[in-house]
Amino acid sequence: MRPVVDEEMLQAAIFSLQNEKLVMGESVYKFEEEFARYCGTRYAVSTASGTAALQIAFQSMGIEQRDEVVTTPFSFFATSNAVIHAGAQPRFADVENGGFNLDPAKVETKLTSMTRAIIPVHLYGQPSRMDEFRDLAEDKGISIVEDACQAHGAEYDGRRVGSLGRVGCFSFYTSKNMTVCGDGGMIVTNDEKVADAARSFRDCGRASKYTMSRIGYTSRLNTVNAAIGSVQLRKLDGWNKVRREMANLYRRELSGIEGVELPPAETAKETPVYHLFVIQSERRDQLAAHLEKNGVEAAIHYPVPIHLQAPYRATYGYSEGSFPVAERLAEQVLSLPIHPGITEEQVRTVSRLVRESNAE
Ligand SMILES: Cc1ncc(COP(=O)(O)O)c(C=O)c1O
Structure with missing residues (x-):
């Protein structure tokens, strides 16, 4: 891979540094709106990394200690680390024969009364078999969290990945199909409550400037990176x-x-x-x-x-x-x-x- 930093990105970065708040400036909200529109979801909430996006997504959905989350053992290790960061238990199921992604049939055998979510990872940019995961999760109170960290722009059944489960998570690390020229991540969802909680979690748990509604993190995407992200998204x-x-x-x-x-x-x-x-x-x-x-x-x-x-x-x-x-x-x-x-x-x-x- 070769990260791209072109003149347009440099100009966007300079404009942002000279004219915006360095943290939570206008470019952050603009990039979130554009990314949500691109994925076809109502909301997008940016974070400091893909790992943070996953962890905050779990916590925003109310996943907590002793809850189980089933995922693949064949991914970048951040996928299951994020489950542990959220305080929950990762449970692995094996990969499909002839492919690289989690096998829905093997996931089925790992579901228990404690399972709260399944994380299909669209590994290498290859969409997972989302219909089968949806069938598995439906009516069981199990959420699908897509790890789309390697799959910006991939589609399944005519829809962009990230928009197919309850929540989708992306990374903008420098090797990805699009980056922000630094670390960064994004949560996309149609669930307003999840989006609201995620906005608070990534910003110290704030309810307003000096009041808190939860124990959160300093896990925001810097404004200059969001400004570059907008340019990269267009490309x-x-x-x-x-x-x-x-x-x-x-x-x-x-x-x-x-x-x-x-x-x-x-x-x-x-x-x-x-x-x-x-x-x-x-x-x-x-x-x-x-x-x-x-x-x-x-x-x-x-x-x-x-x-x-x-x-x-x-x-x-x-x-x-x-x-x-x-x-x-x-x-x-x-x-x-x-x-x-x-x-x-x-x-x-x-x-x-x-x-x-x-x-x-
Ligand atoms: C599949 C997968 N999940 C999660 C992550 C974590 O993203 P980040 O490195 O931005 O924390 C990555 C990328 O690095 C990834 O490839």
């Missing part, structure tokens, strides 16, 4: 279009290589945004070494599933074999370079190297 669809074109080129160039599995084929319902283009190979480490030797940086998202990270082993007693699909993915996934600035020639070069390595 997001164009950037996602390039990502999709480059992903299709990768698919063509990499088709038919024995032992190399491509990301799941797109269906009519899903419009992924390829935050990452992830292939799978049993020879993943040799493949990565061959790319590196030839000057191509490939990455592994993620080499250790969350349940096998030290604090999760220690606290919850997980060990190898708990979630076999997630564990196999951790051994086999490889993210090839993809970003809006990548050229067709670069995609062809990377693809040639993958084919070459496989023939070795």
Whole structure:
């Protein structure tokens, strides 16, 4: 990836710094309005990070100690950390076969009378099977919180992700499909009570300037970052279009290589945004070494599933074999370079190297 900082963003930043309050200036409210409109939700509440967005979302929904939240062990670890930050208990269910996302059928087996929410993560910009999650949660008092931190602009059944559950959470960390040139996050929802509580939680728990309604956090998005975010949001669809074109080129160039599995084929319902283009190979480490030797940086998202990270082993007693699909993915996934600035020639070069390595 290569973060974009263009002249328009610099001008927006300078204007903001010279003319606005540095914290909770006008650009923050403008960016929130624009982001809500983009996602098709009534409200958007900005936060200091994606992790904070998730934690504040849970707390704003009234999720508390001893409540259970079911999610995937194959994500960036912030997803389940945020459940713990909110005081609740994460419960994992394994990933679907042939994909990267949480498997609704496996989630069903983990639901208990204590389950208050399910977090499908639209990993790598690939929408989760939201219909099935909705069917699972309906009538059980279970909320769906979408972790859309890697999926700005992705669509499922003609609707933008983030707008499909009770709450959607986004990150603007610098590697994401759009950023704010620093840390930042956003909660989107149609639930007015959740939005009101989130606005208070992120701003020290305020009810008004010097009165509090809850124990909150200093977790606001800085004004200058919001001003840059507005510019980036206008460019997001164009950037996602390039990502999709480059992903299709990768698919063509990499088709038919024995032992190399491509990301799941797109269906009519899903419009992924390829935050990452992830292939799978049993020879993943040799493949990565061959790319590196030839000057191509490939990455592994993620080499250790969350349940096998030290604090999760220690606290919850997980060990190898708990979630076999997630564990196999951790051994086999490889993210090839993809970003809006990548050229067709670069995609062809990377693809040639993958084919070459496989023939070795
Ligand atoms: C899937 C997922 N969830 C949550 C987060 C947390 O976001 P942040 O880094 O902004 O706290 C990230 C990104 O870093 C992510 O990729």
